[in-house]
Amino acid sequence: MLYLRLFFEFFKTGLFAVGGGMATLPFLYDISARTGWFSAAQLADMIAVSESTPGPIGINMATYVGYTTGGIPGALIATLGLVTPSLIIILIIARVLQAFRQNKYVDAAFYGLRPCSVGLIAAAGMLVVKITLFKPELFAATGALADLFNVKAILLAAVLLVLTRAVRKTKGLHPIVFILCSAAAGVLFSF
Amino acid sequence: MKQLWELFAAFARVGVMTFGGGYAMIPMLEREIVEKRGWVTSEEIMDYYAVGQCTPGIIAVNTATFVGCKRAGLRGGVFATLGVVFPSLVIITVIAAVLSNFAEIPAVKSAFAGVRVCVCVLIFNAVLKLWKSAVKDKAALLLCLGVFILSVFFDISPVVFVLFCAAAGILFTQLGVRGK
Numbered sequence: 077m078l079y080l081r082l083f084f085e086f087f088k089t090g091l092f093a094v095g096g097g098m099a100t101l102p103f104l105y106d107i108s109a110r111t112g113w114f115s116a117a118q119l120a121d122m123i124a125v126s127e128s129t130p131g132p133i134g135i136n137m138a139t140y141v142g143y144t145t146g147g148i149p150g151a152l153i154a155t156l157g158l159v160t161p162s163l164i165i166i167l168i169i170a171r172v173l174q175a176f177r178q179n180k181y182v183d184a185a186f187y188g189l190r191p192c193s194v195g196l197i198a199a200a201g202m203l204v205v206k207i208t209l210f211k212p213e214l215f216a217a218t219g220a221l222a223d224l225f226n227v228k229a230i231l232l233a234a235v236l237l238v239l240t241r242a243v244r245k246t247k248g249l250h251p252i253v254f255i256l257c258s259a260a261a262g263v264l265f266s267f
Numbered sequence: 268m269k270q271l272w273e274l275f276a277a278f279a280r281v282g283v284m285t286f287g288g289g290y291a292m293i294p295m296l297e298r299e300i301v302e303k304r305g306w307v308t309s310e311e312i313m314d315y316y317a318v319g320q321c322t323p324g325i326i327a328v329n330t331a332t333f334v335g336c337k338r339a340g341l342r343g344g345v346f347a348t349l350g351v352v353f354p355s356l357v358i359i360t361v362i363a364a365v366l367s368n369f370a371e372i373p374a375v376k377s378a379f380a381g382v383r384v385c386v387c388v389l390i391f392n393a394v395l396k397l398w399k400s401a402v403k404d405k406a407a408l409l410l411c412l413g414v415f416i417l418s419v420f421f422d423i424s425p426v427v428f429v430l431f432c433a434a435a436g437i438l439f440t441q442l443g444v445r446g447k
Contacts, residue, residue, distance in 0.1 A: 095321075132282065155356055162332065194411050254388070
């Protein structure tokens with residue numbers, strides 16, 4: 077019975093949360109308030125873990141909440157509940173798109189959508205840049221310009237930029253290599 | 268069956284290498300799905316990403332379903348989706364079972380501060396690459412910069428941008444400014 081409810085709650089979240097993993101947050105707080113399966117403080121911890129483990133944040137959070145509520149079966153059921161609505165919706169859209177992709181209006185719409193995607197990805201990247209390379213809160217508190225920059229992070233970013241773009245030997249390497257080296261650099265230089 | 272298994276495995280790889288939200292998946296998709304396997308083009312990834320922004324659900328899942336469906340129909344969509352969620356299921360379950368204070372461990376915090384820097388750089392590179400294939404004329408340049416600036420400075424839902432740009436794409440094409 078608990079599992080059925082768990083599936084249903086996450087199915088609803090997957091159906092109504094538009095715009096990616098973070099869009100599921102208000103729904104998770106709502107589940108916490110209505111069911112008492114987990115507290116808001118627990119949820120805050122789960123978000124922190126979801127952000128600092130591999131895998132899309134939205135999936136990580138669903139798995140974590142499901143596990144907290146109902147063990148391993150709970151983790152599985154919550155995650156499947158979350159992905160089921162989008163699976164169904166996207167399968168339908170993909171079929172429709174395959175049929176109409178050559179239509180001149182659909183093609184024209186996608187001509188406008190591609191630059192839109194690039195703009196949105198760039199903006200999401202900017203958000204990460206803002207909190208990773210800069211310390212806006214510390215700057216607002218102290219007003220000292222030196223406090224605005226996260227010097228270690230900016231140095232690492234500069235090195236990575238050179239290695240991924242300019243150095244012929246390293247720029248073809250798999251992105252995960254750079255991710256792992258950055259994790260090591262983070263630990264080594266205590267970021 | 269082999270094809271479905273390949274989809275599952277490829278998306279499990281993408282899932283385990285994604286750190287952060289759906290946007291962090293783009294560099295890995297480019298590498299694993301576009302360059303290495305040639306299953307879809309960069310342009311198609313952008314199409315899926317735009318549609319995934321305004322349909323319900325996690326963007327990573329939406330994109331996986333699209334690619335899987337294109338490659339092997341309905342079952343392909345299901346297998347790609349199961350693949351992308353598989354690493355999360357294993358990793359999070361293990362962490363939840365044994366390390367309740369995982370995110371508080373100093374070494375973990377430092378490692379992920381480092382990873383986030385790398386994600387910035389990888390996204391920057393991905394944007395430059397996508398830019399080349401998506402922004403080929405003045406109208407597209409206008410849309411791209413407009414979306415970027417507005418979504419950095421204002422809290423507007425991506426759905427608004429997607430719908431507006433789809434309409435603008437049709438309008439620009441009708442007006443004949445496309446390709447100039």
